[in-house]
Amino acid sequence: MENKIYRVGMADAKVTQSPGILTTIGLGSCVGIVLYDPLTKIAGLVHIMLPYSNKISDNSNKLKFADTGIQILIEEMVKIGANPKRLVSKIAGGAQMFSSKINSDIMNIGERNAIATKEVLNKLGIPIIAEDIGGNYGRTIEFYSEDGRLLVKTIGYGSKYI
Amino acid sequence: MEINKLNEMYLDVLKELGNIGAGNAITALAKMIGKKVDMHVPSVKILDFKEVSDIFGSPDTIIVGIYFDLEGDVKGNILFALDLNSASSLIWNLMGLEVKGEFSELERSALEEIGNIMAGSYVSSLSTLTSLNMKISPPAISIDMAGAILSVPAIKYGEISDKILFIETQFVEGEKLIKGDFFLIPDINSFDLILKTLGVEVDGK
Numbered sequence: 001m002e003n004k005i006y007r008v009g010m011a012d013a014k015v016t017q018s019p020g021i022l023t024t025i026g027l028g029s030c031v032g033i034v035l036y037d038p039l040t041k042i043a044g045l046v047h048i049m050l051p052y053s054n055k056i057s058d059n060s061n062k063l064k065f066a067d068t069g070i071q072i073l074i075e076e077m078v079k080i081g082a083n084p085k086r087l088v089s090k091i092a093g094g095a096q097m098f099s100s101k102i103n104s105d106i107m108n109i110g111e112r113n114a115i116a117t118k119e120v121l122n123k124l125g126i127p128i129i130a131e132d133i134g135g136n137y138g139r140t141i142e143f144y145s146e147d148g149r150l151l152v153k154t155i156g157y158g159s160k161y162i
Numbered sequence: 163m164e165i166n167k168l169n170e171m172y173l174d175v176l177k178e179l180g181n182i183g184a185g186n187a188i189t190a191l192a193k194m195i196g197k198k199v200d201m202h203v204p205s206v207k208i209l210d211f212k213e214v215s216d217i218f219g220s221p222d223t224i225i226v227g228i229y230f231d232l233e234g235d236v237k238g239n240i241l242f243a244l245d246l247n248s249a250s251s252l253i254w255n256l257m258g259l260e261v262k263g264e265f266s267e268l269e270r271s272a273l274e275e276i277g278n279i280m281a282g283s284y285v286s287s288l289s290t291l292t293s294l295n296m297k298i299s300p301p302a303i304s305i306d307m308a309g310a311i312l313s314v315p316a317i318k319y320g321e322i323s324d325k326i327l328f329i330e331t332q333f334v335e336g337e338k339l340i341k342g343d344f345f346l347i348p349d350i351n352s353f354d355l356i357l358k359t360l361g362v363e364v365d366g367k
Contacts, residue, residue, distance in 0.1 A: 009210075009211065009212025009213070009214075009215060010211040010212055010214055010215060010309075010313060010316060011210075011211040011212060011320065011324075012211070012212040025215065025220065025221040025222050025307070025309055026215050026221035026222050026307035026308060026309020026310045026311075026312075026313075027309070027310060027313070028306075028307075028309065028310030028311065028312075028313035028314060029310075029313050029314060029317055030313050030317065049211065049313070049316065049317045049320040050317060050320050050321060060324055061211075061324045064211070064320050064324075095310065097227075097304045097306065097310055097311055097313070097314050098227075098229050098302035098303070098304050098314060099302050099303075109314075109317050136304070137306055137310070138306040138307035138309065138310025138311070139310070140221075140222055140307065155224055155305075155306055155307060156264070
């Protein structure tokens with residue numbers, strides 16, 4: 001497989017195998033969840049917007065939500081040979097982009113997304129081996145399936161591998 | 163109503179709303195800076211979420227976003243977006259301050275206030291036109307990647323739909339020193355109400 005970069009948009013997901021690179025650009029209050037099978041070097045990235053798919057009037061796009069998005073990502077990874085029992089995860093995002101002067105529940109959506117993501121991964125028994133969550137700034141993330149590094153880039157807060 | 167079922171007539175009505183609202187907002191801006199500001203014909207964009215972050219080219223383009231919740235009879239939100247050069251030009255035009263590097267607290271606060279005046283003019287003209295009560299929340303600013311800023315109104319839409327609808331108006335100051343985008347993002351559930359008060363029959367077809 002060539003060393004290809006797969007870009008994941010909002011409410012979107014992609015899977016790849018080493019040496020493919022998964023990226024999502026300009027992650028704000030959403031959460032980017034990388035799942036990785038270190039043995040087969042199969043990786044998946046889903047960019048979720050909202051915590052849970054229940055109590056939502058239109059939830060036909062299952063990739064929008066932490067619960068259903070992660071589930072679908074696992075299924076897609078298993079299809080190309082990943083073992084669900086071996087999966088580990090790295091997560092980033094969940095920022096509060098605007099100050100809380102506005103008193104509405106959309107303002108703490110980043111935090112709620114992060115909490116839901118952790119709950120879902122925990123329930124599925126998938127360990128979170130690295131995270132970069134919260135703050136009030138956007139992130140661009142790049143996951144290298146070759147060695148499992150996740151690069152987190154920000155405007156004004158530097159870049160780092162987690 | 164579902165976004166996919168919006169027909170041409172509804173879209174024209176929404177464009178016209180954008181025209182009237184943004185026209186007033188831009189008049190307010192022109193008064194503030196004492197210069198002529200032109201606006202483009204508004205466009206109504208219905209996008210998949212994964213397309214949203216590309217509105218400003220690349221999702222990692224740095225923009226200034228000033229965000230408002232829309233409250234009252236009509237719910238939704240308003241986002242006033244500027245590129246960094248335009249934001250600096252605005253501050254120079256209004257305050258005679260040259261922005262060096264990062265925006266200071268004072269400059270951020272000034273941009274919030276400019277957004278506040280424009281968004282206020284926008285909704286007050288729509289409120290008069292429709293006789294519906296429309297108010298804006300205090301402004302909130304973020305200077306960051308376009309994708310991250312646009313995720314905020316998109317998430318709000320995500321709760322009710324798989325697509326997002328923007329009424330977008332672009333404007334430019336004479337010599338293109340300032341160009342910006344004004345997005346009215348009405349809650350889909352408020353459409354029926356807006357259209358009904360304007361005498362447009364909504365039959366769900």
